[in-house]
Amino acid sequence: MVTRYTDKGYFTYTANSASDQGIEVKCPQCGKLAIVKMADGEASCSCTHCNFRLQKDLRAAIYSVKLNCSECQRYFRCEIDDPQQQHFKILNVTCPHCGAINQGPVQKTIEPYGYIYKFLEDGSEPYFGYKLWYQTSYQGKLIWAINRSHLIYLIDYLSADLRQKPYTYPMRTQADHLPTFIKTAKNRDRIVTLLKRLLA
Structure with missing residues (x-):
């Protein structure tokens, strides 16, 4: 059969x-x-x-600073890869549009497993x-x-x-x-x- x-x-x-x-x-x-x-x-x-x-x-933890630049007013997001900097509440980051230094809060988001x-x-x-x-x-x-x-x-x-x-x-x-x-x-x-x- x-x-x-x-x-x-x-x-x-x-x-x-x-x-x-x-x-x-x-x-x-x-x-x-x-x-x-x-x-x-x-x-x-x-x-x-x-x-x-x-x-x-x-799940991956992503640390970043997201804000509107104080000089050019354009929105940008800067990922924080340095593990030591990820523990700060506020960081100085450079605007990618105009180069101005901005202060912003470090935010942690959880990305789903990939x-x-x-x-x-x-x-x-x-x-x-x-x-x-x-x-x-x-x-x-x-x-x-x-x-x-x-x-x-x-x-x-x-x-x-x-x-x-x-x-x-x-x-x-x-x-x-x-x-x-x-x-x-x-x-x-x-x-x-x-x-x-x-x-x-």
């Missing part, structure tokens, strides 16, 4: 899309399974075995850099999965006799992320065996 598999959308398994249900990694403290999630600009890692917990704010469709290409998640829980190698080349759901997808996709694109997503699909050596017919059976061992 011929088995068919309809592929998933291009962005189904990325750091962003998987961060809700969790990216499964090796705990840096005990080496057991830990879960990395991301919500509201903050990443968290929690081990399922030991008491390891870590949180990280991924990992848009971040992919995991080296077997590590992008928020803390922890190694993924599901990884193996075939002929010296790394194969990994973000989490159990992604691993099952890989097994189902590679095991099918016929793989097709969904009608609702006619352009790129999740399989477009896969390296050629994984999709090559002569390698598929052996790679599926390796992936099933990971699943077990």
Whole structure:
């Protein structure tokens, strides 16, 4: 009997899309399974075995002085990159239009986290850099999965006799992320065996 598999959308398994249900990694403290999630600009890692917990704010703080020049009256915004100056309440800044020195309050704004469709290409998640829980190698080349759901997808996709694109997503699909050596017919059976061992 011929088995068919309809592929998933291009962005189904990325750091962003998987961060809700969790990216499964090796705990840096005990080496057991830990879960990395991301919500509201903050990443968290929690081990399922030991008491390891870590949180990280991924939003960027931008410091700037925004005002109308006292001489030419034109509006300008000056970003403050020096960490020492960022702690001052008021700074002298130069107007980029006329060169006049102005005094203005330092304002702090929080920019949203900018990992848009971040992919995991080296077997590590992008928020803390922890190694993924599901990884193996075939002929010296790394194969990994973000989490159990992604691993099952890989097994189902590679095991099918016929793989097709969904009608609702006619352009790129999740399989477009896969390296050629994984999709090559002569390698598929052996790679599926390796992936099933990971699943077990």
